[in-house]
Amino acid sequence: MKNSKKGMELVQVAILVAIAIGLGLIFKEQITSFVNGTFYDLLHSDF
Numbered sequence: 505m506k507n508s509k510k511g512m513e514l515v516q517v518a519i520l521v522a523i524a525i526g527l528g529l530i531f532k533e534q535i536t537s538f539v540n541g542t543f544y545d546l547l548h549s550d551f
Contacts, residue, residue, distance in 0.1 A: 528535065
């Protein structure tokens with residue numbers, strides 16, 4: 505019974521990783537733009 509539960513957990517993790525990768529590929533340009541803009545603002549701020 506324990507092996508079956510562990511297998512289901514692995515399937516859930518695999519599905520979540522696949523969803524995360526898919527979203528990353530879909531929104532790649534927006535994510536890159538956001539990160540670049542954030543670092544640009546941080547580097548050019550007067551702390």
